[in-house]
Amino acid sequence: MEASSLLGIIWFVSVLLYAFLGEVDYSVRNRLGFAFIVLIAGLVVLLFPFKTLYWRSRYWLLRRLGRICLAPFYRVEFADFWLADQLNSMAVAFLDLEYAVCFYSFDWDRDVLANEKRTCGSVTYGLRPIIASLPAWFRFAQCLRRYYDTREANPHLINAGKYSTTFFVVLFSSLAAAEKEREDGEQQFGPFFGLWVASALISTAYTFSWDVFMDWGLMSRDAPPNRRFLREELVYSRKWYYYSAIAMDFFFRLLWTFSVSIGEKGIFHSAILSSILAVAEVFRRFVWNFFRLENEHLNNCGKFRAVRDISILPLRVQAAGDDHTDGEAVDGDEALLDDDLENEGVTDMHSTIMSAVRRAASSGEFQLGAMQQATAMASHGEEPLTTARHEDTAL
Numbered sequence: 001m002e003a004s005s006l007l008g009i010i011w012f013v014s015v016l017l018y019a020f021l022g023e024v025d026y027s028v029r030n031r032l033g034f035a036f037i038v039l040i041a042g043l044v045v046l047l048f049p050f051k052t053l054y055w056r057s058r059y060w061l062l063r064r065l066g067r068i069c070l071a072p073f074y075r076v077e078f079a080d081f082w083l084a085d086q087l088n089s090m091a092v093a094f095l096d097l098e099y100a101v102c103f104y105s106f107d108w109d110r111d112v113l114a115n116e117k118r119t120c121g122s123v124t125y126g127l128r129p130i131i132a133s134l135p136a137w138f139r140f141a142q143c144l145r146r147y148y149d150t151r152e153a154n155p156h157l158i159n160a161g162k163y164s165t166t167f168f169v170v171l172f173s174s175l176a177a178a179e180k181e182r183e184d185g186e187q188q189f190g191p192f193f194g195l196w197v198a199s200a201l202i203s204t205a206y207t208f209s210w211d212v213f214m215d216w217g218l219m220s221r222d223a224p225p226n227r228r229f230l231r232e233e234l235v236y237s238r239k240w241y242y243y244s245a246i247a248m249d250f251f252f253r254l255l256w257t258f259s260v261s262i263g264e265k266g267i268f269h270s271a272i273l274s275s276i277l278a279v280a281e282v283f284r285r286f287v288w289n290f291f292r293l294e295n296e297h298l299n300n301c302g303k304f305r306a307v308r309d310i311s312i313l314p315l316r317v318q319a320a321g322d323d324h325t326d327g328e329a330v331d332g333d334e335a336l337l338d339d340d341l342e343n344e345g346v347t348d349m350h351s352t353i354m355s356a357v358r359r360a361a362s363s364g365e366f367q368l369g370a371m372q373q374a375t376a377m378a379s380h381g382e383e384p385l386t387t388a389r390h391e392d393t394a395l
Contacts, residue, residue: 006045014038036104071141075149078296081142085292088135088163089285092278098131122181129174136166155214162210165203172196200256208253211288212246217295235294245287252284 014034046058067074068084087094102120122128143160147153175192212218220231227234230242255277262268 010041011038032108035100039100039104068138068142071138072145074145076142076146081139084135084138084142086285088139089281090278091132091135092274092281094131094134095128098128102127129170132170132174133167136163136170139163159210159214162203162206165199165206168199169196169203172199197260200260204253204256208250211249211253215288215295216242216245216291217299218242218246218291231298233298235298242291245291248287249284252280255280 014037017034018032045053046062048055048058064079064083067077067080068087071080071084074080099120107120140160140163143156143163147156147160150156172192172195176190176196179190179192217231219229222232223230224232227239229246230239234242236242258268259270259273259277262273
């Protein structure tokens with residue numbers, strides 16, 4: 001938070017310098033250098049190699065971004081999918097970053113106020129459509145990897161289909177934009193424009209339905225009459241939170257229609273409109289996060305929990321004087337518990353508990369209270385009780 005605040009201050013100062021120096025006839029080209037300083041400052045803070053400037057957080061972010069970029073080759077953990085979902089709401093930021101790199105590489109030395117044709121911002125060289133598709137590709141690849149790991153077509157392949165609709169939206173919108181460029185900026189309502197609108201409508205219906213039914217778990221058949229269209233269990237006390245979130249999500253999912261209508265007709269400046277819609281999408285994702293996390297917590301809908309209920313009974317502990325020795329019995333039970341913990345996704349958690357089991361077995365008695373007491377001791381001891389295999393949990 002402090003690092004982002006620092007970058008925000010640097011950005012705000014650069015904007016002020018750009019505006020102030022314009023009043024003293026400082027050239028536009030030189031004023032744009034302050035935006036370049038902001039870009040470099042962000043990269044320096046993120047990639048600073050020494051153990052300072054929140055290096056643990058920076059390392060975590062870089063590591064997660066690396067796993068997202070290589071999604072088909074890594075098992076998907078909760079933080080991987082969560083961060084990739086946030087990136088899907090930042091497609092405009094990806095395009096802005098691409099434009100910044102292109103501008104300072106090719107177009108900075110040109111007259112930025114002239115109407116001459118520039119390299120950056122055009123779809124004809126093919127890079128911008130690829131950049132726009134990257135966030136959806138990350139989640140698409142993660143869904144395929146989850147299907148590979150679980151062999152569950154529902155929901156993983158269906159979810160992958162949802163993200164694949166973004167590819168068609170980007171493809172047809174790029175073709176429509178290229179057609180517009182060939183006509184010197186005059187919008188042609190040809191077949192590509194129609195396919196763009198049709199694919200966007202399909203994508204909107206797909207993603208909105210998935211938000212409500214799958215990500216939030218609403219519209220449940222088990223919802224009681226006083227929670228109509230919601231679900232049986234709710235964390236937030238006021239039902240209107242959920243109804244408002246559904247309406248908000250539907251409205252914000254349809255905001256792209258403004259870019260097709262008033263944006264394409266030149267009624268509103270397209271760059272300003274894109275910035276407004278980008279902020280609206282970030283806010284929509286902000287609200288989405290609360291209900292997605294709630295559903296994961298209540299229903300484990302994504303099966304990302306590191307710790308689930310663990311059954312440790314029955315334990316075949318032999319009393320003193322039975323046919324098998326105490327040590328053999330406890331060793332067998334420890335192996336059984338090892339297998340159970342391994343299957344549940346938890347490791348290295350039961351050394352303290354097994355010590356209590358051995359003591360109870362050596363006295364010829366075993367009671368559940370001994371296990372409960374050992375658990376309480378472990379929770380207050382120096383050694384942690386659990387260490388999750390997955391680093392990230394739903395809560």
